[in-house]
Amino acid sequence: MNEALAVAVVVLWILVIALVVAVFALARQIGVLYERVAPMGALMMDEGPKVGDLAPVFNLTTLAGPRVQVGAPGSHSTLVFFVSPTCPVCKKLLPVLRSSAKVESAWLRVVLASDGDEAKQRAFYEKAELSDFPYVLSAELGMAFKVGKLPFAVLIDEQGRVRAKGLINSREQLESLFTAKDLGVESIQEYLQKA
């Protein structure tokens, strides 16, 4: 009797642990699914300058010192990437942004934008080693593009027109902006609706 009980307990423990592992794996997979299914391509907000419109022009001082122009026609397209020291996804995307900026450097320059307490911004700028990018602090810039959620990116082409914009949560969404510019569509949603 005792032996039978002991065997039963051992077997049950094995089953319990196996089930816990299985349920955890399922929860994890659901999490991944939510992330994948979520907005397809960079989600567009229907606010701020429309795709195709001329972007407002800003002349801003970067944290490093030199001035940078955003929105003016030039030799390169500009990706304005809105970040904040308190946004975890922004930190996750910085390496992605760095590698994209390198790969696309022939036609693209990246400007990081934020606003708020300058000391905190500087600490973030130094800790995340962002000196490769012009980093501007301007509440007006964020307001002009009606940035609601971060990380948000706006792609402005050589003529100073907004080509694509949206909330960016992953490399795919960042690249969807470049694709949207290449294909001449406003957003991936619009492209999928057309297809």
Next chain:
Amino acid sequence: MTPDPVITHMVAAALAMLLLVGAWQKLRDQVAFRTALEAYDILPASRLSGAFAWLLPAAEVVAGIALVIDSTRALGVVLGAVLLTVVTAAVAVNLLRGRTDLGCGCGGIEDEQSLSWALVARNGVLLALLAVVSIEPVARDLLWLDYLTVAAGACALYGLYAMINQLLANQPRLMRLRSLA
């Protein structure tokens, strides 16, 4: 009511696993933990948060180890309760400020959880478990089967904890999907 020693050992071991894994993750990615701490916006200076980013995981390691050794269990319980209370208070303060968009910085799983009252409730359960451990158990001889129960039970409890964290991390994403549909 005095619990069986198996219950005490099992819960203590599960809490120790949770503390040690949490500490390891915070120490492994110091930068992420520091930024999470600063985002909580409670500590006055960034130098303080640098020190705290070391102190907190170090205390977690001490509490975790103390919990599994019989002679130091009381210390582990007290230190663990203090740690839990401090971090839960930090979460609650930010929730009362209306900020739910911060990462939790708790460690535990890869996915970042954001702050919610569910997190406070979870920590409440952990505090209750610490209270269970703090009670002196009945004295009795342990068999090999008891050790199996302790080891397997601790793993199962930790697995449940990881699962709950994952579901808490999933929750806001589900809400976002719902709001899109």
